[in-house]
Amino acid sequence: xxxxxxxxxxxxxxxxxxxxxxxxxxxxxxxxxxxxxxxxxxxxxxxxxxxxxxxxxxxxxxxxxxxxxxxxxxxxxxxxxxxxxxxxxxxxxxxxxxxxxxxxxxxxxxxxxxx
Amino acid sequence: xxxxxxxxxxxxxxxxxxxxxxxxxxxxxxxxxxxxxxxxxxxxxxxxxxxxxxxxxxxxxxxxxxxxxxxxxxxxxxxxxxxxxxxxxxxxxxxxxxxxxxxxxxxxxxx
Numbered sequence: 001x002x003x004x005x006x007x008x009x010x011x012x013x014x015x016x017x018x019x020x021x022x023x024x025x026x027x028x029x030x031x032x033x034x035x036x037x038x039x040x041x042x043x044x045x046x047x048x049x050x051x052x053x054x055x056x057x058x059x060x061x062x063x064x065x066x067x068x069x070x071x072x073x074x075x076x077x078x079x080x081x082x083x084x085x086x087x088x089x090x091x092x093x094x095x096x097x098x099x100x101x102x103x104x105x106x107x108x109x110x111x112x113x114x115x
Numbered sequence: 116x117x118x119x120x121x122x123x124x125x126x127x128x129x130x131x132x133x134x135x136x137x138x139x140x141x142x143x144x145x146x147x148x149x150x151x152x153x154x155x156x157x158x159x160x161x162x163x164x165x166x167x168x169x170x171x172x173x174x175x176x177x178x179x180x181x182x183x184x185x186x187x188x189x190x191x192x193x194x195x196x197x198x199x200x201x202x203x204x205x206x207x208x209x210x211x212x213x214x215x216x217x218x219x220x221x222x223x224x225x226x
Contacts, residue, residue, distance in 0.1 A: 042218035043159070043202070056213055091158055104214070106158035 002026070004107035006092050012113045018080040021110045024073055025094030033093040033104060034067055034077050043091070049075065082114045118142060118215045121203050125221040132193050136220045138203030139185045147206040148179055148186050152199045153219065159202055162188075193224045 005024040013019055025032045033048040047057040049069045057067070064083070069075040079086055089111050093104040121138045128134045140148075148165035163170065165177040165186050176189040190197055203217035 043216040045213055045216075048213065103161045106160070108158055 004092055004094055004105055006090075006107035006110050008110060009108060010111045010113075012115065013082055014115050015083055016081040017114075018078065019082045019086075019112060019114075021077040021079075021090050021092075021112070023075045023077070023092030023107060025075070025092070026096075026105055027073065029094035029096045029105075030072070031095045031102075032069060032075050033095075034075070035091040035093065035106075037089045037091060037109075038087075046077070082112075084114045087112055087114050119203055119205050119217040121201075121217040121220045123218060123220060125223055127223045127225060128193055129225055130193060130195060132224075133189065133191045134193055134222065135187055135189045136201055136203075136222075137185050137187050138217055138220075139183075140203075140205045140215075141184070142205070142207055142215075143181075143184060144208045145184075145205045146208040148177075149204040149206075149214075150175075150177060150186075150188050151202040151204055151216075153202055154199045162201070190222075193222075195224050195226060198222055198224045 004026055007022045031050050034046040035043050036046055037043045044059055046059045047067045048055055052069045052072060065079055067077045089109045091106050091109045093106045095102040095104045118141050126134055150162040151159040152162045153159040163172050163175060163177050165179050167179055169178045174191045178187045200219040200221050202219045205215045
């Protein structure tokens with residue numbers, strides 16, 4: 001079975017450019033999470049969706065970041081304009097069920113470098 | 116105080132050793148607890164959930180101490196393949212699915 005799919009796996013861009021990260025959750029999962037991981041701050045939840053609806057976006061750093069989930073099988077995280085401090089690994093994860101304690105399955109991540 | 120705190124390590128142990136990690140959490144209303152494992156440059160993967168009565172999965176034992184607000188992970192007979200970062204994860208009570216992650220404890224098992 002396919003796990004969570006993310007693209008691109010690596011992205012190098014220049015400051016000021018728009019960056020779009022993509023995620024395909026595991027089929028049948030109804031929750032999707034976007035995380036950012038850095039050495040200094042660890043894993044930080046940016047936003048999560050339940051049944052395609054954003055539930056908590058309190059972790060989104062600022063207006064430069066936006067996320068969408070147009071359907072159950074696709075989500076995007078966009079950074080516009082990008083800045084060097086956005087350099088990090090961005091993970092997408094999905095889970096199923098309703099208890100809130102369900103296992104989160106992570107994608108391989110997108111390693112973003114903003115020059 | 117951080118919401119979830121872990122000793123970053125690194126813990127360097129020889130093969131066959133027993134090693135234990137602790138993790139403290141600040142919110143007494145925390146409801147669920149997990150240990151995830153993350154290999155270098157890979158994604159986190161669930162290692163085990165932590166139950167109130169403690170639970171064991173092969174060489175791994177997890178314990179919860181609600182009074183002192185910490186959880187622990189014990190690894191017995193450590194293997195080279197256990198080398199990874201171990202992330203402590205806490206879920207607060209409530210309907211949202213937000214997990215709070217520790218920064219991780221790095222373990223290196225040496226031959």
